Amino acid sequence: MSFPVHRPRRLRQSPAVRRLVRETAVHPAQLVLPMFVREGITEPVPISSMPGVVQHTIDSLRRAAAEAAASGIGGVMLFGVPEERDATGSGADDPRGILNVAAAAVVAEVGDAVVVQTDLCLDEFTDHGHCGVLAPDGSVDNDATLERYASMGLAQARAGSAMLGLSGMMDGQVGFVRAALDAEGFTETILLAYSAKYAGAFYGPFREAVDSQLKGDRRTYQLDPGNGREGVREALLDVEEGADIVMVKPAMPYLDVLAEVRASVDVPVWAYQVSGEFAMIEAAADNGWIDRRGAILESLTAIRRAGADAILTYFAVEAAAWLRA
Known part of the structure; x- marks a missing residue:
C-alpha cells in the first residue's frame, strides 16, 4: 500500500490544535457597530427589514453606546435621521442637528472607550435623497x-466625533475636508474614506433605516459593480489626499476588491458588512436554512481573511460576546 507523505489533517485533529494554527481570527476590537438615531421620537423604532436593529432616541442611543463599549468592540458609527429635510441638507451642519447632537451625547457617555464615528454624507438630510447638492439639470x-x-x-468635529466617515463618493472629498479641518485646528480628526463604495443591490434595508427619500439611483458617483481595478484606484487617490483609513463597501460581494485594496495601500483597510448582507443572514436563519451563529462568525472571518483590518457590522455586539467566550 502507498501512504501519503503529507498529512495536513494532523493540524485539524482537535479544537486546541485548530485554534493554535488558525491563520485568521476576529477580535471584538476589530468590530464597529453602525447605529441610527432619529429626531422627534420618544421610543426606539424597530426597523422591519433589520431584525433587532432600531432607530434610537438620544437616550436609548446613549444606553446602547455604553453597552457597545462594555462589549469590547472598537467603535460605533452614527447615522442621523432628521425630522425635516431640504435640498442642501442644512440639518447636516446645524450644531442642533440630530447627528451632531447625537455625537456629542455619545462622546459624553462613553468618552474614548470606543472610537465615536459619524457618517459624513448628505443623503439622510436631503429631500431628494442624493449624497450631494443637485445642479439645475438634476445631476449631483x-x-x-x-x-x-x-x-x-467641521460641525461633526466640533461635536466631538473622533472619526468622520466620508461616504458620499465625491471626487476630491478627502483632500477638501482634510484641508477644512486642518485650517480650523482639527488636525487630529481621523478621516475614513469610503473609497470603493459600489452602487449595488445590498442597501435596501439601510434605506428604510434612514427613511431615504431617494428617487432613481446613485450610479453616477458610486462604483459600477463590474469594476474591480477602479476600486483600487479610488483607494489610492484617497490615500494620496490624506485618508487615514480606506473602506470597501459592501463587504462579502467584493472580497476580491478588498484583497486588492489591502495589497495596494499602506493604511488600514476596513469593510462594511451592509444591511442587505445582515438581512440575508437573518432571513435564512429565521427560516432554518442556515446556522445563524456559524454564518455570522464565518462571514466576519471571511472579511478579515480577505484583508479587512476592521469591519462595520450590525452583528458587532453580539459577535463580540461570542468571540470573548
Missing part, C-alpha cells in the same frame, strides 16, 4: 457638494 454637483461636506465635517 460634485464641487458644490464638497463645500457642504467641509461644513458638515
